[in-house]
Amino acid sequence: MRVALDGMGGDRAPEAVITGAILAAREFPQLKEIVIIGPRDLLEKELSKHKPYPQAITVYHASEVIGMNESPLLAVRGKKNSTVSTAVNLAKENRVEAIVSAGNTGAAVCAATLKLKLLKGVERPGIAVTVPTLKEPSVLIDVGANIDPKPTHLLQYGIMGDVYSRFILNKKNVKVGLLNIGEEEYKGTEFVRETHKLLGESRLQFIGNVEGSDLFTGDCDVIVCDGFVGNVALKVSEGLAETIGKLLKKGLTENLLTRVGAFLSRNAFSSLRRETDYAEYGGAPLLGINGICTICHGSSSPKAIKNAIRVAMEFINHRVNRHIVEAITNND
């Protein structure tokens, strides 16, 4: 099992990426190689701080880096030797089985789609994020790969999300819902109503429309939406969780009494942090491409990088792509 890692992807690269790679190499002995991609001198200097590091870690040179704010298509076309394009090339040559990047999301989607192409029958790729809920984690798809989709794309997101839930999250009887502004069938735009119809006619266990507030109840396993809405929903969640954390911290450190209280109940807070920590779930796979590409948050910690590598490994192990092709074919 070999994984390529974008060594320069994310706000905390290369430090967080390299530390995450080392954590993964130590924890997952079945990983034969983690190829970290980027400017060789820079990466080797950073790696030398971790000596002795696991043998599975290797460096592959790529001179160019795509910034977080660059236009994806222009950057992928213009920077032939970017870290993310080099990673995708290694996957195309079967030098690695999966790639992981915390860099510019659009660039990763673009490079992977252009070079690896899509799985048979898939019309557009979609990013599937695992969301912590009151029960089991749920999957939200798409969160930004395809911001102007057709109803058939969302139907395929439902099918791919179902496969992902069954094989990676080990769920049975996967319930699929459509993100809308009300539960009633007549709600939403024409686009959403047409999607509702397609999902209803599919073989999926479609439970109908769900609302934004249903994202965290865990009552729906796969929530389907267009990439624009999904991206906003995801970022609103992250922003609110951070804000509540800050408000709580401010209140808890206000005086001696609240500080003592916070100390006594610290287990409750660390459990809350753990349960709502995106880093626990690692990267978000780009579903639908003919290959394996896991996308991480730009601010990924070493733990998030490690868990993204774990997700990529599970993807390989469970032959998710084969199951996606079967499911897409069976629905036709």
Add this chain to the structure above:
Amino acid sequence: MRVALDGMGGDRAPEAVITGAILAAREFPQLKEIVIIGPRDLLEKELSKHKPYPQAITVYHASEVIGMNESPLLAVRGKKNSTVSTAVNLAKENRVEAIVSAGNTGAAVCAATLKLKLLKGVERPGIAVTVPTLKEPSVLIDVGANIDPKPTHLLQYGIMGDVYSRFILNKKNVKVGLLNIGEEEYKGTEFVRETHKLLGESRLQFIGNVEGSDLFTGDCDVIVCDGFVGNVALKVSEGLAETIGKLLKKGLTENLLTRVGAFLSRNAFSSLRRETDYAEYGGAPLLGINGICTICHGSSSPKAIKNAIRVAMEFINHRVNRHIVEAITNND
């Protein structure tokens, strides 16, 4: 000052609505009348539990109720004597200056728009919600009145949100942002990019694109979006806040130590609850109609109803509609 209140609107009607009306009548002596609308017998029976209640409270009979799940347009057309249509009729006849409803949002939007019509120059109404942030509250518009808008509608939402922030939230130098999936100008759908251009050319202090995570920072005073995205963003926030509350409660009551800790730091939690409580901000005004209509959450508490009545009063006091017409005219 006279306000009509949909006596049967919301999951907790008529109890919560009537209790809220009584709270408002006691707290705001400048309110000459609160007309509660609904089946007379039912409302009077409920009111009798509060005897003696303020004289400002009166009952106006309306026999029909529009359910939370009914199709708005069909229901408004079919039920001529619904509580919400009756409230709008009273506003049209100048019997009241504002209406407040916690019922079916779509029905309130529909009845108000059809009967009161729009302000001069306004193309579509939009619902403006006040969102608690780390700093001053911000305004998110639209959260569901118009789910398939044109860019010019969003420009007008920016203009109306700016007026609302200046006259109701007492802000100066109002910063307006466009909800998008990235800060860069090239990001988003064609619809969003066209809106970006219009906002940039306007007289507003437009700060460009903002992301979902910026909703709670307070760095942007007015966040403009289409009604579908805004509705999802709002409901995701509500759902997550509730989920975090539940997880925290579970953790804090786990054992004696955490329970003692929670007791000692209870002030921090009640302050957090207060700071993130939508009920504090009352209803969301439907901006752009030729009248005043404040829409409340379906699960509104008496406090939320009271605060929605306060928002309607401030709207009357500050002649917000006159300022909206001026601002829309000046931008042309």
